[in-house]
Structure formats: C-alpha cells, structure tokens
Amino acid sequence: MALIVQKYGGTSVGTVEKIQLVAEKIIETKKEGHQVVVVVSAMSGETNRLLALAKNISSSPDNRELDVLLSTGEQVTIALLSMALKEKGFDAISYTGGQISIQTDSAHSKARINNIEVGRVQRELEDGRIVVIAGFQGVDEHGNITTLGRGGSDTTAVAMATALSAQECRIYTDVNGVYTADPRIVDDAKKLSSITYEEMLEMASLGSKVLQTRAVEFAGKYNINLRVLSSFEEGSGTLITNEEEIMEAALISGIAHNTDEAKLTVIGVPDKPGVASLILTPIAEANIEVDMIVQNVGVNNSTDFTFTVHRNDYDKAMSILKRTAKEINAADVIGDDKIVKISVVGVGMRSHAGVARTIFKVLADEKINIQMISTSEIKVSVVVDEKHLESGVRTLHMAFGLGKV
Numbered sequence: 001m002a003l004i005v006q007k008y009g010g011t012s013v014g015t016v017e018k019i020q021l022v023a024e025k026i027i028e029t030k031k032e033g034h035q036v037v038v039v040v041s042a043m044s045g046e047t048n049r050l051l052a053l054a055k056n057i058s059s060s061p062d063n064r065e066l067d068v069l070l071s072t073g074e075q076v077t078i079a080l081l082s083m084a085l086k087e088k089g090f091d092a093i094s095y096t097g098g099q100i101s102i103q104t105d106s107a108h109s110k111a112r113i114n115n116i117e118v119g120r121v122q123r124e125l126e127d128g129r130i131v132v133i134a135g136f137q138g139v140d141e142h143g144n145i146t147t148l149g150r151g152g153s154d155t156t157a158v159a160m161a162t163a164l165s166a167q168e169c170r171i172y173t174d175v176n177g178v179y180t181a182d183p184r185i186v187d188d189a190k191k192l193s194s195i196t197y198e199e200m201l202e203m204a205s206l207g208s209k210v211l212q213t214r215a216v217e218f219a220g221k222y223n224i225n226l227r228v229l230s231s232f233e234e235g236s237g238t239l240i241t242n243e244e245e246i247m248e249a250a251l252i253s254g255i256a257h258n259t260d261e262a263k264l265t266v267i268g269v270p271d272k273p274g275v276a277s278l279i280l281t282p283i284a285e286a287n288i289e290v291d292m293i294v295q296n297v298g299v300n301n302s303t304d305f306t307f308t309v310h311r312n313d314y315d316k317a318m319s320i321l322k323r324t325a326k327e328i329n330a331a332d333v334i335g336d337d338k339i340v341k342i343s344v345v346g347v348g349m350r351s352h353a354g355v356a357r358t359i360f361k362v363l364a365d366e367k368i369n370i371q372m373i374s375t376s377e378i379k380v381s382v383v384v385d386e387k388h389l390e391s392g393v394r395t396l397h398m399a400f401g402l403g404k405v
C-alpha cells in the first residue's frame with residue numbers, strides 16, 4: 001500500500017460535474033489499495049472573482065483581509081469534493097490549511113511553508129479516510145490565515161507529499177503534461193516524458209505556470225517524484241526528476257514566456273559609484289522584486305539604468321523612481337508595461353556554445369527587436385515588445401527543433 005498525493009487545479013474542479021469526475025478518479029486510486037491525500041484549488045475563476053471583489057472596495061486591500069478572502073475559494077472545493085466522495089460511498093474528510101497546521105511565515109499573499117503537523121492527517125488515513133486538503137493556504141504563528149501566492153496549491157501538494165513521505169505527488173491539470181512550450185501558444189509543442197527539477201524550476205520561474213516555482217523547488221530539495229498529468233485523459237504525463245534518471249538530455253528542453261513584467265528606465269543617471277544602490281534600495285524597501293537589470297556603459301559621465309518588475313508593481317515603482325531621479329539628478333524616467341520576456345531553457349546549454357547566437361539570429365530574421373538580454377548557465381532570456389509574443393515563442397520553438405517531427 002502506497003501513499004499518493006493528488007492535486008487537482010481550478011479547471012479540473014470548475015463545475016459540480018467535474019468535481020464528480022474528480023471524485024471517480026480519486027476512488028479509482030483508493031480502490032487500487034492506496035492511501036490518498038487530495039489537495040484542491042478553488043473552482044476556476046473563483047480566486048480572480050474574489051480578487052476583483054476586494055479591488056472594488058479598495059485599490060490596495062489590506063493584506064491580511066485579502067488572504068482571509070482568497071482562502072475561501074479552496075474551502076468551497078474541499079467541502080464539495082468530500083461530499084461527492086461520501087455520496088459515492090467512500091469515507092472522506094476535508095481540512096483547511098489552518099486545521100492541519102500548515103504553518104507559514106507571515107508574508108501575506110506570498111507566504112512560505114515552514115512546517116506541517118501531519119499527525120491528524122495520518123490518523124485519518126489510518127482510519128481509511130480520503131483526506132481532502134485546501135491548497136494555497138496556511139496559518140502563521142499568530143493564527144492568521146495566509147496564502148502561498150498564485151498557483152500555490154501545487155506547493156501545498158508537494159509539501160504534503162514531503163511531510164507524509166508519499167510515494168508520488170501527482171499534479172492533475174488541464175494539459176496532459178509539461179510541454180516544450182505553452183501548448184496554448186505553440187500548436188506543435190511536444191509533451192516531455194520527463195524533465196529535470198533544475199530545468200522545470202527554470203521554466204516555472206520564467207513563466208511556465210503549469211507548476212508553481214516553489215513546488216518545484218520543494219520537490220527537488222526533497223527528491224519527491226512529481227508528475228504532471230491530465231485530470232480527464234489517460235496517460236503517464238511528465239515526470240519531474242533528477243538528471244541521472246533522464247536517458248537523453250536534450251540541448252534545449254523548452255521555451256518559457258512571461259507576460260507579467262514591466263520595464264522601467266532611469267535616463268541620464270550620473271555615472272558614479274553607488275548609483276545602482278541608490279536606485280534599487282527604495283524599490284526593495286517598498287517590497288518590489290526586481291528581475292532583469294541592465295546598466296549601459298557610461299558616456300560623458302552619464303548612463304541609463306533599466307530593470308523589470310512585476311506588472312502589478314509598475315505604477316508604484318514608477319512613482320518611487322521619479323522621486324529617486326530628482327534626488328540623484330537623473331534626466332528622466334520612462335517605462336513600458338507592454339513587454340514580454342521569452343526564455344530558452346536547457347541543461348544542454350552548459351556544454352554547448354552558440355545558443356544565444358541562434359536566438360539573436362532567428363529573432364532578427366523575424367524583425368523582432370530585442371530590448372534586454374539576460375543569461376545563465378542553462379537559460380537565455382530576452383525582453384521584446386508584447387506584440388511579438390506568439391511569433392517570438394513559435395520562431396524559437398522551431399529554431400531549436402522542438403516541435404513534433
């Protein structure tokens with residue numbers, strides 16, 4: 001008898017009918033003789049609906065109350081799914097994050113899990129019950145409800161699998177695995193049968209929302225067998241695992257894109273030591289995360305300084321920068337929130353030169369202007385105008401031979 005953690009995302013539990021189908025699927029696993037812990041998301045669209053309600057009341061809703069609100073989405077699903085399981089004759093019980101002590105830090109809307117008390121869940125499993133847990137939420141040390149960031153139910157699932165030493169953590173979703181690019185953008189994207197933690201981590205953090213970055217981080221750290229599968233189609237999905245387990249490492253594993261960023265540039269910055277820190281410190285103090293940073297070589301003692309932030313932070317970053325620009329005697333601040341970051345990812349890049357060159361060449365042939373570039377050992381990212389999103393992703397996908405042959 002093995003312990004399996006299964007997670008069902010929003011679209012998989014989007015209607016009462018789908019919740020019934022998910023219940024059937026859980027029962028199949030239970031009938032195979034396994035213990036089953038299920039983690040669910042809010043019904044599709046629900047988290048966005050709740051967010052919109054809050055925004056109708058305040059343009060920057062109180063963080064604590066926002067988490068109280070958003071956590072209700074998952075609470076609806078756990079109750080409905082447990083009822084459906086009971087209706088079909090299987091004993092199930094639902095728990096919110098707080099009820100089973102999923103303890104997090106106090107960073108509302110992006111909390112990190114510190115500890116999970118598994119005793120209660122273990123006792124339920126020993127009593128033969130299916131345990132249904134609300135994803136995306138926990139409690140901090142003061143008992144406040146916290147949430148784990150968008151897509152956070154993936155992380156709840158992996159954390160539960162880790163805490164319970166589960167045999168496998170299965171993430172059921174609306175695609176049947178991890179693809180070489182978002183299948184909604186690239187028609188001939190290919191499903192990968194496996195991918196390393198490292199590559200998946202890079203893909204996720206560069207925008208492939210099929211898994212939350214922290215879930216992959218967790219899985220890699222604790223060596224959890226993580227599999228992405230379709231909720232409603234048969235198949236073995238994609239296994240996320242160690243490099244050693246993967247037979248043929250490809251040069252490039254995939255193309256990721258991120259449409260959530262915006263770019264800001266301080267123009268005419270006096271070129272002297274300490275300027276980057278003067279610009280970025282107030283941004284960091286406002287809790288704004290900075291992604292790519294580019295500083296040009298100074299000419300005539302003056303330089304331009306460009307960086308990207310999450311689009312939600314664009315207005316805030318802009319007003320901070322305008323203040324800073326005055327203080328440091330910079331000429332101006334300009335910004336653009338109509339950009340997209342496209343990234344080419346692959347561990348094979350480590351031993352292979354020329355990937356960046358190919359990227360620049362094919363984008364130039366497509367007349368796509370590159371605004372920013374950043375590289376690491378296993379990825380190259382470019383920022384381009386958002387109108388080039390689809391053509392950029394498709395062109396790169398084709399250039400590296402990732403499509404179906």
Ligand code: ADP
Pocket residue numbers: 008009010011012041151172173174175177178179180181182183184207208209210211254
């Ligand atoms: P869930 O609600 O089940 O958590 P998500 O919407 O969070 O589902 O994640 C699944 C979506 O991720 C897919 O519908 C797909 O559009 C998107 N996606 C982005 N990149 C990839 C990729 N490389 N492979 C598979 N899906 C991807």
Ligand code: ASP
Pocket residue numbers: 009010041042047048073135136149150151152153154
């Ligand atoms: N319901 C949350 C969201 O929409 C968490 C999740 O689905 O993983 O982001």
Ligand code: MG
Pocket residue numbers: 009151154209210211212
């Ligand atoms: Mg998700």
